[in-house]
Amino acid sequence: MAFVEFRGVRKVYQMGEVEVAAVDGMDFSIERGELVVIVGPSGAGKTTLLNMLGGMDSPTSGAIVLDGRDISHASPKELTLYRRHDIGFVFQFYNLVQNLTALENVELASQICTHPLPAADVLRQVGLGHRLDNFPGQLSGGEQQRVAIARALAKNPKLLLCDEPTGALDYETGKAILGLLQDTCRDTGKTVAVVTHNSAFTAIADRVIHIREGRVAGVEVNDRPLSAEVLEW
Numbered sequence: 001m002a003f004v005e006f007r008g009v010r011k012v013y014q015m016g017e018v019e020v021a022a023v024d025g026m027d028f029s030i031e032r033g034e035l036v037v038i039v040g041p042s043g044a045g046k047t048t049l050l051n052m053l054g055g056m057d058s059p060t061s062g063a064i065v066l067d068g069r070d071i072s073h074a075s076p077k078e079l080t081l082y083r084r085h086d087i088g089f090v091f092q093f094y095n096l097v098q099n100l101t102a103l104e105n106v107e108l109a110s111q112i113c114t115h116p117l118p119a120a121d122v123l124r125q126v127g128l129g130h131r132l133d134n135f136p137g138q139l140s141g142g143e144q145q146r147v148a149i150a151r152a153l154a155k156n157p158k159l160l161l162c163d164e165p166t167g168a169l170d171y172e173t174g175k176a177i178l179g180l181l182q183d184t185c186r187d188t189g190k191t192v193a194v195v196t197h198n199s200a201f202t203a204i205a206d207r208v209i210h211i212r213e214g215r216v217a218g219v220e221v222n223d224r225p226l227s228a229e230v231l232e233w
């Protein structure tokens with residue numbers, strides 16, 4: 001069994017009389033330790049997929065398995081624990097607590113977990129060893145996203161789930177963040193999934209899952225992914 005599996009997953013929203021299938025029968029798998037890019041145009045179903053994989057929402061039908069556990073019928077309480085322990089989230093906007101330092105922001109997340117990694121170590125790992133005591137307002141956008149990545153990693157999650165992680169950053173800073181996600185995957189063996197509309201990012205992935213109209217339009221496995229350093233778009 002693969003590390004992550006989507007099997008016949010559907011998510012249907014009822015809009016008055018009309019049913020909208022935001023995800024309409026999705027099958028894919030992700031292996032442990034892979035950097036995966038899930039890519040598709042606006043409205044393809046990326047957010048709906050991410051919400052289900054992240055345990056924010058449950059599928060209408062089908063199975064979602066992470067590390068051997070089917071979460072598709074999990075109770076709200078079980079999903080809370082799943083989000084807390086199994087998934088590290090990185091969003092487009094960093095969502096840091098403004099009156100806490102970088103170190104305190106990371107420690108805050110670690111406090112709710114059972115096996116957190118030392119906050120200062122993880123901040124050093126993302127290149128912010130010299131910024132531990134700075135507040136978010138004293139950090140650049142790229143540095144704030146590094147804190148957000150450290151916060152997610154310090155939970156020591158099974159899967160790092162990133163939603164348009166470079167969306168608010170300029171070109172060079174965005175590239176550096178992609179490089180950090182790639183290095184994290186290579187150096188720690190962590191499974192990293194990046195959800196994006198930017199098809200250029202697919203070149204750095206071990207596996208690419210193309211999404212269109214609520215379905216998987218294709219899957220590619222890259223034997224030689226490009227280093228994020230040399231990526232251009």
Ligand SMILES: Nc1ncnc2c1ncn2[C@@H]1O[C@H](COP(=O)(O)OP(=O)(O)OP(=O)(O)O)[C@@H](O)[C@H]1O
Pocket residue numbers: 013014015020021022023040041042043044045046047048049197
């Ligand atoms: N709560 C909802 N109720 C009704 N329809 C929804 C709901 N959420 C999503 N949809 C519909 O499902 C489809 C997929 O939406 P989704 O937000 O998952 O796409 P997306 O790929 O994330 O798009 P974007 O890149 O623009 O965020 C769209 O047609 C959307 O209108």
